[in-house]
Amino acid sequence: MEAGGLVPAPARPIVVRPRRQSSASWPLIDRIGYWLCWATGIALCLIALAIVVFMFVKGIAYLRPALFVKSPAPSLQQSQSGGFLDPIVGTLIITAIGTVIAAPAGVALAVWISEYGRPVSLARAVESAIDVIAGVPSVVLAIFGLLVFSESFLGFLSQNAVNGSVYGRSFFAAGIVMAILALPLIVGSTREALAQVPDRVREASYALGKSRASTIRWVLLPSIRPQIASGIALGMGRIIGDTAIITILLGVTLTTEGVGSVPLIGTLRGTGSTLTSYVYNNSPAGEGNAPQKAYAAAFVLLMVVLALNALVTRLTGGRERGGRLSALRRALTSRRPQWTR
Amino acid sequence: MPRRSGRREDQRTERMLGALAIAVLVLIGAMIVTVFVNAWPSFSSNGLSWFGPGGNVDTQLRAMQESTPLPGHDISYFRAWPLIWGTLLTTVFAVVLALVVSILAAVFLTEFAPAPVRRTLEPVIRLLAGVPSVVYGLIGILALAPLINQHLISNGRKQSVAYVVQLNGADLTTATVILAVMITPIMVALIAGALESVPLPWREGSVALGVNRWRTIVRVSLRTARPAIVAATVLATARALGEAIMLAMVSGGRGFAANPLDGLTFLFEPVRPLAATIVQQSEGLTIAPLAHTIYAMAAVLLVSAALLSFAGWAAKQPLKQYGIRA
Amino acid sequence: MDPLMPPPVRRIALDHEPHIAPPATGPNGAGSGAVAPSEAHRRLTRPDPATVRERMRIESVWLAYGENWVVRDVTLPVRKGEVLALIGASGSGKTTLLRSLNRLTEITAGAARAGRITLEGEEIHELEVNDLRRRVSMVFQQPNPFPMSIYDNVAYALAEQRPPRGRRRRRTAELEQAAQEALRRAGLYDEIAADLDRSALKLSGGQQQRLCIARALAAEPEVLLLDEPCSALDPISTATIEQLIVRLRESVAIVIVTHNLQQAFRVADHVAFMHLGELIEYGPSEQVFDRPSQQRTRDYISGAFG
Numbered sequence A: 001m002e003a004g005g006l007v008p009a010p011a012r013p014i015v016v017r018p019r020r021q022s023s024a025s026w027p028l029i030d031r032i033g034y035w036l037c038w039a040t041g042i043a044l045c046l047i048a049l050a051i052v053v054f055m056f057v058k059g060i061a062y063l064r065p066a067l068f069v070k071s072p073a074p075s076l077q078q079s080q081s082g083g084f085l086d087p088i089v090g091t092l093i094i095t096a097i098g099t100v101i102a103a104p105a106g107v108a109l110a111v112w113i114s115e116y117g118r119p120v121s122l123a124r125a126v127e128s129a130i131d132v133i134a135g136v137p138s139v140v141l142a143i144f145g146l147l148v149f150s151e152s153f154l155g156f157l158s159q160n161a162v163n164g165s166v167y168g169r170s171f172f173a174a175g176i177v178m179a180i181l182a183l184p185l186i187v188g189s190t191r192e193a194l195a196q197v198p199d200r201v202r203e204a205s206y207a208l209g210k211s212r213a214s215t216i217r218w219v220l221l222p223s224i225r226p227q228i229a230s231g232i233a234l235g236m237g238r239i240i241g242d243t244a245i246i247t248i249l250l251g252v253t254l255t256t257e258g259v260g261s262v263p264l265i266g267t268l269r270g271t272g273s274t275l276t277s278y279v280y281n282n283s284p285a286g287e288g289n290a291p292q293k294a295y296a297a298a299f300v301l302l303m304v305v306l307a308l309n310a311l312v313t314r315l316t317g318g319r320e321r322g323g324r325l326s327a328l329r330r331a332l333t334s335r336r337p338q339w340t341r
Numbered sequence B: 001m002p003r004r005s006g007r008r009e010d011q012r013t014e015r016m017l018g019a020l021a022i023a024v025l026v027l028i029g030a031m032i033v034t035v036f037v038n039a040w041p042s043f044s045s046n047g048l049s050w051f052g053p054g055g056n057v058d059t060q061l062r063a064m065q066e067s068t069p070l071p072g073h074d075i076s077y078f079r080a081w082p083l084i085w086g087t088l089l090t091t092v093f094a095v096v097l098a099l100v101v102s103i104l105a106a107v108f109l110t111e112f113a114p115a116p117v118r119r120t121l122e123p124v125i126r127l128l129a130g131v132p133s134v135v136y137g138l139i140g141i142l143a144l145a146p147l148i149n150q151h152l153i154s155n156g157r158k159q160s161v162a163y164v165v166q167l168n169g170a171d172l173t174t175a176t177v178i179l180a181v182m183i184t185p186i187m188v189a190l191i192a193g194a195l196e197s198v199p200l201p202w203r204e205g206s207v208a209l210g211v212n213r214w215r216t217i218v219r220v221s222l223r224t225a226r227p228a229i230v231a232a233t234v235l236a237t238a239r240a241l242g243e244a245i246m247l248a249m250v251s252g253g254r255g256f257a258a259n260p261l262d263g264l265t266f267l268f269e270p271v272r273p274l275a276a277t278i279v280q281q282s283e284g285l286t287i288a289p290l291a292h293t294i295y296a297m298a299a300v301l302l303v304s305a306a307l308l309s310f311a312g313w314a315a316k317q318p319l320k321q322y323g324i325r326a
Numbered sequence C: 001m002d003p004l005m006p007p008p009v010r011r012i013a014l015d016h017e018p019h020i021a022p023p024a025t026g027p028n029g030a031g032s033g034a035v036a037p038s039e040a041h042r043r044l045t046r047p048d049p050a051t052v053r054e055r056m057r058i059e060s061v062w063l064a065y066g067e068n069w070v071v072r073d074v075t076l077p078v079r080k081g082e083v084l085a086l087i088g089a090s091g092s093g094k095t096t097l098l099r100s101l102n103r104l105t106e107i108t109a110g111a112a113r114a115g116r117i118t119l120e121g122e123e124i125h126e127l128e129v130n131d132l133r134r135r136v137s138m139v140f141q142q143p144n145p146f147p148m149s150i151y152d153n154v155a156y157a158l159a160e161q162r163p164p165r166g167r168r169r170r171r172t173a174e175l176e177q178a179a180q181e182a183l184r185r186a187g188l189y190d191e192i193a194a195d196l197d198r199s200a201l202k203l204s205g206g207q208q209q210r211l212c213i214a215r216a217l218a219a220e221p222e223v224l225l226l227d228e229p230c231s232a233l234d235p236i237s238t239a240t241i242e243q244l245i246v247r248l249r250e251s252v253a254i255v256i257v258t259h260n261l262q263q264a265f266r267v268a269d270h271v272a273f274m275h276l277g278e279l280i281e282y283g284p285s286e287q288v289f290d291r292p293s294q295q296r297t298r299d300y301i302s303g304a305f306g
Helices: A028-062 A085-116 A120-135 A138-149 A152-157 A171-196 A199-207 A212-223 A225-241 A244-249 A263-269 A275-282 A291-315 A323-332 B003-051 B057-065 B081-112 B115-130 B133-151 B155-161 B172-196 B200-208 B213-224 B226-242 B245-250 B260-268 B274-280 B282-286 B288-320 C026-034 C094-101 C129-135 C150-161 C168-185 C205-217 C235-248 C261-267 C285-290 C295-301
Strands: C053-065 C068-080 C083-088 C111-119 C136-139 C223-227 C253-257 C270-275 C278-284
Touching: A028 A291, A028 B081, A028 B115, A028 B133, A028 B172, A028 B213, A085 A120, A085 A171, A085 A212, A085 A225, A085 A263, A085 A275, A085 A291, A085 B003, A120 A171, A120 B003, A120 B288, A138 A152, A138 A171, A138 A244, A138 B003, A138 B226, A138 B274, A138 B282, A138 B288, A152 A171, A171 A225, A171 A244, A171 A263, A199 A212, A212 A225, A212 B003, A225 A275, A225 A291, A244 A275, A244 B274, A275 A291, A275 B133, A275 B245, A291 B115, A291 B133, B003 B288, B057 B282, B057 B288, B081 B115, B081 B172, B081 B213, B081 B226, B081 B274, B115 B172, B133 B172, B133 B245, B172 B213, B172 B226, B172 B245, B172 B260, B200 B213, B213 B226, B226 B274, B226 B288, B245 B274, B274 B282, B274 B288, B282 B288, C053 C094, C068 C083, C068 C094, C068 C253, C068 C270, C083 C094, C083 C261, C094 C111, C094 C136, C094 C223, C094 C253, C094 C270, C129 C136, C136 C205, C150 C168, C150 C205, C168 C205, C205 C223, C205 C235, C235 C253, C235 C261, C261 C285, C270 C285, C270 C295, C278 C285, C278 C295, C285 C295
Parallel strands: C068 C278, C083 C253, C083 C270, C136 C223, C223 C253
Antiparallel strands: C053 C068, C053 C111, C270 C278
């Protein structure tokens, strides 16, 4: 600690290193607040830990590789029979349909709102519509979907019952409604990302004579690929986790039941289950009453969601804190864009 | 690239994208209109007493399902008060509980937590926010409900209401607690984010005036974070209102209103929120009066969500004049 | 005097031969032209010796952030009835020294201190820190009024200090009285008396800074610390605040850190020049500006570095 040769360090410095301000001198009511904060923080930690450990322990207890390849099979010995191959396949199918529809639609909508957006009143209305979707309970979306898909002209998307009425429940139906569910997240992420691209990038491209569409396609979208990907991942997480739409729009069979003879389309027109409805059905609330299977499936579900979260964090370089949370926050509290273009 | 074809390409793109935007708008509009149109018959035949009390919702719904009207009433007879009451109870209790916990936890996270604790708590909160509701429902029905059943509900209490309902742990308390746990993570994240972005000059200025750290937090940081707290509450309430699956699994599902006059037992009586009822009755969407009733419930949910948004907007207005931007 | 020559830094009517002032010193040159140190702006009176009393004493103080000693062995008195200016180039430690006077350095992790700082004879480390900060108030470089009304800003610290006694109505009247008094002392009352409930953020920069001064004065501190209070303000506001500072010195001991040598000349009674953490020179302001005893002081004042 030489002081540059001019003045030596103090011979015997009574160095006072200050501690964090102790709360001992505060009035009682402030101290109560302080301790309450600490207590709540610790309690939250403990609860989170309890949930994770509980699911882990219960899930692992029953999880076996065989479960992943066997189909659900009802039997008297509930704990021994069947696996959840079909639900896993169901989850994959639903997520695929939902994402395939929502991703391009979401990005296109975000691009329109952010880069075009004329007339202004229409753009504001669309923004409000997206907010409405984000705020609507998924059950309402589900029953609306059921109504729509029960119309006869949409019978090709599900099966026709004997008396001519349309069943209205199928992978198609559920997948399409799931797409609506995921839309706000994708739109929100993409809009946020587009807002962060500085104007000078756009101006540079226009100055070179490129049209707006070209700029969007070749300049803007490639530059925000990670954010789009994270928005899609968030949307997928929402799709995977939702049960209400599945229960209402995917029918009641645990196994995948196809309709008609066309290979892929037949399955998509048919009914089945997903991990979420599988857990629901095997819990005391459904018919199954096989809690072990429910735990195992729930554990798998949890792992999938965890993986998605980790993916989102990695895609955004950890810059955005709480990927799903902040994306949801942004999607719902987004500021109005500037309509200068 | 020649300007002219660029412009045509722009126009084409703009038109296509605009069409997509209009399609989405039409879709949502159609949804809102359809729900209300299909709900109307139920409202019109019951009038305003649709919202009132009057018997057991379960029997009314079953009557509609079996197409045998209850004696003295027509087939669309429905009194939704128990459901509305159940929704109100679970939502309000859960949001209040979550609000208190979230504010305290957010303050802890941003101000008092030592760095290693904060580093572990943040991903944990993110994880909790992503857990699907069906998993929460599972934990509720298989872990929390039996716990409450065994330790908090005595046999005497069960006897006291045995003539009306069975207390088995799937009740208001379980539903409220799990719902609160579900909505806390996102509230904590929003509020903590707002607290962190309170400008340092304000905090430093307050401390330099001799105001201790706790009071600084309360009078400066939390005040500045108030728009975020409001936004978080609105978000959480919307989530709580719309939560169907978890509540369907955990809240007990008896179709009559929990009675606060029962004293403490009130906390252990089963409830039936609106959204959960819709899920549980979804099979009956093909039967006319039942379908109308279900849409009526959905309409109530939609209107509540709209009112919530408006309330949130209104709550933020007074603060704008002091320069606290939301 | 040739009107095109920049005004001299020192007083004009002196017995010995006048220096020709150098061109604008360092980054503060812009401010010098606007307000010439004419009679009206110079402090005309010396502080009355009877009112001068020592409030704080800084004894052999060393300050460090982590392993870095930022202030080395500084000894200074702070007296009520006079203004002490800390001048020096960036990095000289003057702001750190100022912030240590109300223990604000403690909110940074890793800050350490050696030496004694006493307020009215008591070591400040033994005082309760919030009590200390009410007795030694600080105004920052950037005006930082809270996002509340003007009245709430001024009454902010007051509401903490007075224990709630009596009925609410009486307490509010007391507070209102004290707030008005503080605003008057800060010279802001007349301009805003009409509407105290207006948002403080709507005031102009100079008004905001005076509001911050009023806020600091509301608790009737013994010492007022000012950290470059005018550096973000226009010359008119600067002049107003400087007059305010000179008026306040009767009742409060004032320590001001400033980059602007002309400002130090205008308002200060004693000047302490610091360089790289050490106290190079301390003395009455005429002596330091006219007859600096250290070469380094001479260099700084003449603009050789800055």
